[in-house]
Every structure is written in structure tokens, then in C-alpha cells.
Amino acid sequence: MAQPQAAAPGESATTVGAPRTAAEARAAVTEAAEQGGVAGDTGDVVIETRRLAKQYRGTLAVDGLDLRVPRGSVFGFLGPNGSGKTTTIRMLMGLIQPTSGSARVLGRPMPNAARSVLPRVGALIEGPALYGFLSGRHNLLRFDAADPTADPRTRKARVGAALERVGLAAAADKKARAYSLGMKQRLGLAAALLQPRELLVLDEPTNGLDPQGMREIRALVRELAADGTTVFLSSHLLDEIEQVCTHAAVMARGRLIAQGTVAELSAGSRGRLGVTTPDVAEAARLLAARGLTGLVTEEQKVIGELPAEPPDLAELNAELVGAGVRVRGFGLERTSLEDTFVALTGEGFDVAG
Amino acid sequence: MRVWWSLGLLRSELVTVFRRWRTLALFGVLAGVPLLVGIAVRIETRNGGTVGGGPRGDNGPAFLEQVSNNGLFLTFASLAATLPFFLPMAIGVVAGDSVAGEAGGGTLRYLLVAPAGRTRLLVVKYASVLAFCVVATLVVALSGLIVGFALFPVGEVTTLSGTTIPLSAGMLRALLIALLVAGSLVGIAALGLFVSTVTDSGIAAMATTVGLLITVQIVDTIPQLHVVQPYLFPHYWLSFADILRDPVQWTGIAKNLGLQALYAAVFGSAAWARFTTRDVTA
Ligand SMILES: Nc1ncnc2c1ncn2[C@@H]1O[C@H](COP(=O)(O)OP(=O)(O)OP(=O)(O)O)[C@@H](O)[C@H]1O
Ligand SMILES: [Mg+2]
Numbered sequence: 001m002a003q004p005q006a007a008a009p010g011e012s013a014t015t016v017g018a019p020r021t022a023a024e025a026r027a028a029v030t031e032a033a034e035q036g037g038v039a040g041d042t043g044d045v046v047i048e049t050r051r052l053a054k055q056y057r058g059t060l061a062v063d064g065l066d067l068r069v070p071r072g073s074v075f076g077f078l079g080p081n082g083s084g085k086t087t088t089i090r091m092l093m094g095l096i097q098p099t100s101g102s103a104r105v106l107g108r109p110m111p112n113a114a115r116s117v118l119p120r121v122g123a124l125i126e127g128p129a130l131y132g133f134l135s136g137r138h139n140l141l142r143f144d145a146a147d148p149t150a151d152p153r154t155r156k157a158r159v160g161a162a163l164e165r166v167g168l169a170a171a172a173d174k175k176a177r178a179y180s181l182g183m184k185q186r187l188g189l190a191a192a193l194l195q196p197r198e199l200l201v202l203d204e205p206t207n208g209l210d211p212q213g214m215r216e217i218r219a220l221v222r223e224l225a226a227d228g229t230t231v232f233l234s235s236h237l238l239d240e241i242e243q244v245c246t247h248a249a250v251m252a253r254g255r256l257i258a259q260g261t262v263a264e265l266s267a268g269s270r271g272r273l274g275v276t277t278p279d280v281a282e283a284a285r286l287l288a289a290r291g292l293t294g295l296v297t298e299e300q301k302v303i304g305e306l307p308a309e310p311p312d313l314a315e316l317n318a319e320l321v322g323a324g325v326r327v328r329g330f331g332l333e334r335t336s337l338e339d340t341f342v343a344l345t346g347e348g349f350d351v352a353g
Numbered sequence: 354m355r356v357w358w359s360l361g362l363l364r365s366e367l368v369t370v371f372r373r374w375r376t377l378a379l380f381g382v383l384a385g386v387p388l389l390v391g392i393a394v395r396i397e398t399r400n401g402g403t404v405g406g407g408p409r410g411d412n413g414p415a416f417l418e419q420v421s422n423n424g425l426f427l428t429f430a431s432l433a434a435t436l437p438f439f440l441p442m443a444i445g446v447v448a449g450d451s452v453a454g455e456a457g458g459g460t461l462r463y464l465l466v467a468p469a470g471r472t473r474l475l476v477v478k479y480a481s482v483l484a485f486c487v488v489a490t491l492v493v494a495l496s497g498l499i500v501g502f503a504l505f506p507v508g509e510v511t512t513l514s515g516t517t518i519p520l521s522a523g524m525l526r527a528l529l530i531a532l533l534v535a536g537s538l539v540g541i542a543a544l545g546l547f548v549s550t551v552t553d554s555g556i557a558a559m560a561t562t563v564g565l566l567i568t569v570q571i572v573d574t575i576p577q578l579h580v581v582q583p584y585l586f587p588h589y590w591l592s593f594a595d596i597l598r599d600p601v602q603w604t605g606i607a608k609n610l611g612l613q614a615l616y617a618a619v620f621g622s623a624a625w626a627r628f629t630t631r632d633v634t635a
Contacts, residue, residue: 056634093466096632118468125466129459133373145365146467146474152361191463 044071045104046199046230047092052101054087061087063254065101069232069247074225076241076262077234079251085234086126088251089203093123106198119149122197124205128188132177136168136187139176143191150195162190167216181208189217200224202233206240218244273313274303275320276329283325290316303333362469366481370447376485379443380492386439387431387497391504394420394427416594423508424501425520428527429597431497432490432534436590437570440489440534441541445562447485448545451478452628454555456635471629475546479621482542490535494527516599526596533593537609540586540616541566547624553635583608586616 047069054062062084069075079085090096092103094111103110105117130139140159144150150158163172166186171179176187185208192200205221206214221231221244235241241248242262249259258265273292277283283302284295290311292304317330370376398421416430452475455461464474501507510523518526545562552558566587572578573585582588589612592605 090462090632090634093462094468095462095465096634097630114468115470118466121466123463123466125462126459129463131369131458131460134369142365142369143463143467145361146464146469148359148362148470148473150361155361188463 045069045107046071046073047075047103047105047232049088049092049103050101052088052091052103053099054084054091054096055099056087061254062091065254065256067249067256067259069230071230072225072228073247074221074231074245075233076245076248077232077251078236078238078241078248079234081236083251084254085251086203087254089123089125089201089232089234092201093121093125094118095125119147119195120198121201122192122194122199123201123203124188124192125201125203127204127207128184128191130176130179130184130187132175134176135173136176136179136183136190137163137172139187140191140194144194147195158194159190162193165193165220166190167213182210182213185209186213189220197229200229200231200233202231204235205233206235206237214240272303272305272333273316274301274329274331274333275325275327276301277320277325277327279325282323283320283327286320286323286325287316290319301329359473362473363477363480366477367484370481370485371488376447379446380489383435383439383443383489383492384496386435387427387493387500390417390431390434391420391427391497391500395504419511420501421505423510424503424505425498425507425510425523425527427501427505428494428497429530429594431493432530433591433594435493436534436537436593437587438566440486440493441538441566441587442563443489444482444486444538444542445545445566446559448482448542449549449558449560449562450555451482451546452549453552453558454549456553456633457555459635461635462633465633472625475550475625475628478549479542479546479624482546483539486538486542487532487535490531490538494531494534498527510597512599513594513597514599518599530593530596533596533606533609536613537587537590537593539613540620543617543620543624544586547620547627550624550628550631584612586612588612 045068047067049065049067052062052065052067053060065084065088067088077085077088087096091098092105092110094114094117097111105113106120108117110117130136131142134142137159140162141155144155144159145152160169160172163169166189168183168186168190171183176184179187185205189202189205192202200221202221206217209217218240221233225231225244225246233241233245245262247260248262248265250257250265273287275283275287278300280297280300280302284297284304287302287304288295291307291309293307295302295304313330317327320327320330394417416426416433419426420430452461455464465471469477507520509517509519510526511517541562544565545558548561548565549555549558552561569585570587573582573588589605589609592609595602595605
């Protein structure tokens with residue numbers, strides 16, 4: 001276990017609760033993954049890549065990627081702009097040839113097995129793309145016709161159902177050129193839902209949607225996941241990932257820097273205890289004595305990491321009170337995924353070149 | 354059953370191509386050519402004069418002179434007038450846009466993950482371009498036929514060899530000529546398809562294909578370059594006129610079709626090699 005550093009004096013309150021350095025966060029998360037957060041059984045892995053890499057003319061967009069997406073998970077794929085998410089998805093879907101390494105989707109190698117794999121996969125890649133001169137319905141009819149395994153006898157019904165599912169039934173016969181961004185996004189999703197799928201790959205599915213639309217998409221994702229579909233979705237919206245995903249991976253500059261369950265990622269593997277009290281010095285001394293580490297002291301609050309074998313919290317509380325500490329608040333702190341994300345990928349706003 | 358299912362993509366492609374406004378506009382332009390030619394001939398021969406009395410160009414049979422005597426010749430004249438540029442330009446637009454347009458619009462990636470299959474998609478694209486060749490040629494021929502029959506007398510056909518054949522036989526030869534003209538476009542269709550797989554911009558592919566056509570047509574007229582001319586795809590295009598000889602002379606026609614097949618094979622393979630290995634990032 002990485003030895004947490006002593007609380008740095010004057011550390012800003014906004015980062016309290018987050019792993020303080022990228023190295024620390026990485027260590028915690030990698031460890032979590034090794035402890036079996038991600039399914040270890042190959043039969044249960046829907047996407048698996050080995051040292052996957054892609055170099056566009058000059059740039060190394062993806063580098064040595066080892067991704068494992070367990071079956072049945074809702075897997076969030078995170079990373080700053082230009083970190084290689086879309087490139088990874090393109091390789092998984094057989095649109096581009098990896099420079100090196102290999103990828104397996106639904107247990108079969110890509111892009112070689114594209115013909116048997118892709119009918120079982122629905123995808124939304126880098127936003128929707130439509131024929132502006134065709135109506136929404138005819139767009140879907142065309143994409144469905146492109147799938148040689150799709151039964152033409154049920155085509156109309158399936159297209160209708162998909163339109164219904166994304167809330168586009170009323171605008172189905174409008175030319176797609178006249179669609180708003182959100183409507184296009186919905187139509188793209190409908191195309192991914194034309195058939196029952198084992199895997200859905202969604203690259204920023206809520207991009208351009210109104211709050212209502214985002215909620216609907218989240219509900220849809222949960223519903224699909226409940227039916228057993230594995231959902232692999234990339235997003236910048238950490239809230240969204242936290243709300244719908246069971247697992248997540250974080251990319252930065254083409255490399256995978258963490259993957260695991262969302263709980264592990266957002267908390268590190270250990271819980272953090274926060275005590276609100278005016279008697280911070282005494283509280284900190286007692287907490288340290290009970291094995292809490294990485295104590296951060298603020299004006300009215302002490303926060304520390306629980307040890308691997310945490311003490312009973314009720315007893316700890318009673319002990320604090322017994323020692324005369326005026327406890328005004330006592331509880332486990334939830335670190336947000338955003339804190340972890342920033343710690344992992346750095347604060348800078350600039351896109352890595 | 355499975356074969357029938359795979360034909361769905363071809364049907365969808367044909368519907369998509371032929372429903373587009375752009376396609377209909379091209380057909381409109383092509384149908385307008387015989388109308389313009391017919392009206393011009395009608396006006397010029399109003400007082401019993403003849404057309405094309407001047408020196409004859411060496412790159413085309415003088416169908417125009419005969420139009421006022423026999424309306425059926427408007428069909429031949431229109432095909433001869435549209436074959437050097439109008440028709441192949443229309444093919445260049447449709448073939449150039451076929452793959453590049455989908456790539457530029459991003460729909461290519463969705464067809465590929467559907468999964469359409471790269472080879473299957475390419476074959477379907479080429480088939481739809483060829484269908485466009487046939488329909489475009491028939492549009493010119495039919496428009497010529499209708500305008501010719503409406504504006505001029507129609508009767509027995511005088512062949513280029515001076516013999517006469519009945520109108521019904523002449524009509525049959527007109528159909529044969531239309532098919533030969535469509536067949537003459539097979540080469541540029543393959544060339545356009547190849548160009549289309551190289552770029553992600555439909556406009557660039559169309560412009561390149563049409564530019565190549567114009568260049569090749571110019572090279573074909575420069576006497577100093579006669580060594581390469583037999584290998585240029587438009588070189589034997591006007592051989593279709595040999596259908597109107599009595600008896601029909603097949604050598605030029607066979608050379609033309611052979612050359613078209615060669616272009617289709619070479620550029621078809623090149624397009625396949627390129628398209629099945631390229632990265633689709635657009
Ligand atoms: N077609 C391309 N040709 C050359 N370089 C490319 C191409 N597409 C992407 N790249 C480069 O590859 C890197 C990764 O890009 P990618 O689109 O995978 O990022 P991303 O994680 O999807 O970003 P975003 O969050 O903005 O969608 C970037 O540096 C980008 O400049
Ligand atoms: Mg992206």
C-alpha cells in the first residue's frame with residue numbers, strides 16, 4: 001500500500017478528500033484493480049485489448065492500451081480531449097487498423113471477425129452522421145439494410161420501435177437535415193438500437209442533448225444494462241459516469257492510467273472519515289492513535305484515511321466524545337470521481353499535443 | 354434467403370441514389386440536350402435548309418444532317434453529343450461522390466459498423482454507379498426519341514453505308530447504341546470509384562474525376578501523343594456509330610468494350626485494395 005504523506009499544512013480545502021498527487025491516486029486505483037475489481041475471467045470480458053496502439057501519421061494517439069470491460073457492466077471511458085478515446089473505439093469497431101497490439105470484442109478478434117461481431121454491437125461513434133436528404137425513418141431503414149443479418153421482414157417494425165424508444169416518433173418523417181443537434185443524437189442512438197445488442201458502444205451519447213434528453217438517455221442506459229446489455233460509453237461528464245456506470249477507465253495522452261469499478265476509482269480503495277469539530281487538534285491526535293493516516297486539518301474539520309482494518313465507527317465516535325471533543329459532524333466522506341479524474345489527468349486545461 | 358437479405362443494401366443504395374435531387378437534376382440536364390438540339394435543328398431547317406453543311410469534324414459521325422429527314426437520328430445525334438463530356442461528367446459526379454461523399458458525411462462509418470462489409474459495400478456502390486450509367490444514357494436516348502418523333506418526320510433509316518433498313522430495325526439499333534454508350538462509361542465509372550476511395554471529400558473526388566476526364570479527352574486529340582491514345586478510355590467511344598453501318602462493323606466496338614473492361618478491372622481492383630485496407634476516421 002502506498003504510504004500516504006503527512007498532511008501538508010495550508011492545503012486548500014477544495015482538494016481535501018481527493019488523492020493529493022497523481023502518483024498516489026494511480027497507486028491506489030491500480031491496486032484496487034488488481035484486487036479483482038475488474039472481472040478476471042476471460043469468458044466474462046466483452047472487450048479486451050492487449051498492448052493496443054495506434055499511430056496516426058505523426059501522433060501516437062493510443063499507446064499500449066490494456067482494457068478489460070466485464071460483461072454486464074456499464075463501463076465509463078474517461079479522458080481529456082485528444083486522449084485517444086475515439087481512436088480506441090474506432091479500433092474496437094474495426095474502422096481503423098491498430099498499429100500494434102490486438103483487440104477482442106465479444107470474444108473474437110477485431111477487425112478480422114467484424115462480420116460476426118458487429119451485428120451484435122450497436123455503436124455511436126464521434127457523434128451521429130445522417131443523410132440530410134433522407135427522413136429520419138429512411139436513415140434508419142438504410143442503416144438496417146446495411147446489416148446483412150437484419151431480417152427485412154421485421155425492418156419496418158424495428159425501425160419504428162427504435163424511433164419510439166428515443167422519443168423521435170413524431171419527427172420521424174422530417175428530413176434529417178432539419179433535425180436539431182439533439183434530435184440527430186437521438187437518431188444516432190436509435191440506429192444503435194435497431195436490433196437487440198450484446199454490447200453498446202456510445203461515444204459521448206449525451207452530447208448536445210437537453211437536460212431532459214440526458215435523463216432519458218441515462219434511464220435508457222440503465223434499462224439496457226438491466227436487460228443484460230453491456231454498455232461502453234465515453235463521456236466528459238463525470239457526474240453522468242458516476243450516476244450510471246459500474247466501471248470506469250481513465251485515459252490520458254493515449255495511455256490508460258486507471259480502470260476499475262466506479263466506487264474504487266472515486267474513493268481510492270480506502271474510506272475517508274471526516275470529523276467536524278472546533279477541537280481539531282485533540283481530534284486529530286485521537287484519530288491518529290486509532291490508525292487513521294493522511295490527516296488533513298482544517299479550521300473546523302479533520303479528515304483522514306481509514307486504515308485497512310478500520311475501527312468500529314460508533315466506538316470511535318464515542319471515544320472522541322469521551323475525550324471531550326465536541327463532535328458536530330461525523331461520517332464517511334465521499335470523494336467525487338471528478339477529484340480522482342483531475343488528480344489522475346492533471347489540472348491543466350490545455351489539450352496535450 | 355441470406356442472398357436476398359444482402360440485396361437489401363443494393364436496393365437501399367439504388368433508392369438513395371435515384372431519389373436524390375442531384376441525380377434528378379443531372380437527368381434533367383441530360384434530357385434537355387436532345388430538346389435543345391432538336392429545337393435548334395428545327396429552327397435552322399425551317400426554310401428547307403440543311404444543318405452541318407460546313408466541313409465535318411473528324412471526331413463524330415454527321416448524324417445531325419439527317420435529323421431533319423428522320424427524327425430517329427436525333428437520338429443518335431444526342432448520344433454522340435453527350436458522350437464526350439455531359440454523360441461522363443454526370444458519371445464522374447456520381448461515382449466520385451459514391452464513397453467519398455459517405456466518408457465526408459460520416460455515414461460511411463455507420464454503414465461499416467452495421468456492418469455492411471467493405472467489399473460488399475464497394476460492389477454495391479459500383480453496381481449503383483453502373484445502374485446510373487444505364488439510366489442516364491436511356492434518359493438521353495428516350496428524350497431524343499420523343500423530341501425527334503415530335504418535331505421531325507420518321508421513317509426508314511438510311512445507314513452510314515447508304516443502304517436503308519426499316520424503322521423497326523433502326524429502333525433496335527438505337528437501343529443497341531444506347532447500351533453501347535452506357536457500356537462506354539464503365540471505365541470512367543471505375544476510375545471515379547477509385548478516386549472516391551482515396552479521399553474523404555466528395556467534392557474533391559468529383560472534381561478530380563471530371564478533371565481527369567477533361568485531361569484525357571484533350572490528350573486524345575493531340576496528334577503527337579498518338580502512342581498512348583489507344584489506351585485512353587474515351588479513345589474508341591464513338592465506335593458506337595459502326596452499329597449504323599450495313600453490315601455492322603464490330604472491330605471498333607470490341608476494342609472499346611475490351612478497353613472499358615480493362616479499366617474496370619484495373620481501377621476496380623485498385624479501389625478494392627485501397628478501400629479494404631484504409632483507415633476510416635472521418
Ligand atoms: N484522423 C486523424 N488523423 C491524425 N490524428 C488524429 C486523427 N484523429 C485523431 N487524431 C489525434 O489522435 C489523438 C487522439 O484523438 P481522439 O479523437 O481519439 O481523442 P478523444 O479522446 O476522442 O478526444 P475528445 O474527447 O475530444 O473526443 C489526438 O491527438 C488527435 O489529434
Ligand atoms: Mg472523441
